[in-house]
Amino acid sequence: MGSEHPFDRLRELCARLRSPEGCPWDREQTLESLRAYIVEEAYEVVDAITAGKPEALAEELGDLLFQVIFVAQLAEERGWFDVVKVCELIHAKMVARHPHVFGDVRVASAQEVVQNWEKIKKNEKKRGALGGVPESLPALLKTLRITEKAAALGFDWEKPEDVLTKVREEVEELAQVVGRSKDERDEAKLREELGDVLFSIANVARHLRVDPEAALQAANRKFAQRFAAMEALASARGWSLDGCTMEQLEALWQQAKAQTDP
Template structure:
């Protein structure tokens, strides 16, 4: 049995590979990436690790943990290029944090205080006996992200709407179907129709070259900011949303929108 590669040697090799990819004569794609463009991949790889764990697939877990480690190395390399910090700083920071958080292990406390590229990916899926156009898209991904990925994969084989206008037409159709179900109010039928609407909206974002998850995060934050504004405005008058009328809250909402436009 071959001797295992020492962790320090394996990590140094990975760090050298990343430095080479980011070098002026390295990979054109890797050279132009930044923190924002790499962040979605970081999130995706974390979900793929969770998926391998959920499937109890040890071989896949080795591969996916490597992908996730690469994300840390990637971000650390970009930070080093900017003179911010390097991988050693990252490792030191987490080591120090773990020691601080476990004084019952490392200190004097007696007990714990409870207080490629798609072709390569396709080849890898084939090696794992995953077949079919949609194989390998993790179930653990957020639903909006998975919806975008499912139809993006299907689009590669020609199964797609021609443009965003066609998706909007489909959205109108799905909304009409939901309206038709409202009188009966069957929870299963309503859930089915709402799911169809969300699925189409995810694809509308894809056709517009937008990240649906990022769009929804933005909308969530916008709602949070505006509602907080409403609460603060009501508090000045000694009221809370619970003892205010809808008209009063709507007035605060309109004021929040005006404040954003300034």
């Protein structure tokens, strides 16, 4: 490994791991087997950002970068492309999609940048406006990306209050289905109406410039923290949660909220 640049050294390391003298596990990997690792490493980067820990973020970005270079190594072995080609492609794409930086286009806001970006992408790929949204994205994030693309082309509510009105309409439609007796309830319709509610709520988040995935993750953490405090309170009294009455559970929950809320 004579190269001095860290990127080149990492590239050489991936090639070594895949060589006959390298690692048996790494040699067994395929593009298909690496999919889960790529997703996992991306989420660990997000976790490090959320935690606000620079050292952890640097480490997790390294893990993700390794996956990129390792996948490019497998592609190179198949005669498809190498990581240099990957760098060249993304460089050219970013220059083309920033004509307000590298060309003579003028923009007045970040929103105009997004609108131009979507138009350029549409012309590049010759596909529908919603093309390019990965099928495997988490549902809330996928809703955010879909509605961003639609909004960039002018298909959007004017203000958050309008979307909240839509949420109320969707909740009422869901309530009508839920209100039917179980024998009369259409489960497919129930799923459809629930999906409409969730979609509308994610759209509200976009209008409020809130990442719905991050907001829900924060709500998950808050609930888990309160529930752990609730368990501790019950244990201190010699109670088991599954043996408590609803009144006792509610009292424990309120006490846990008082302890954990700032």
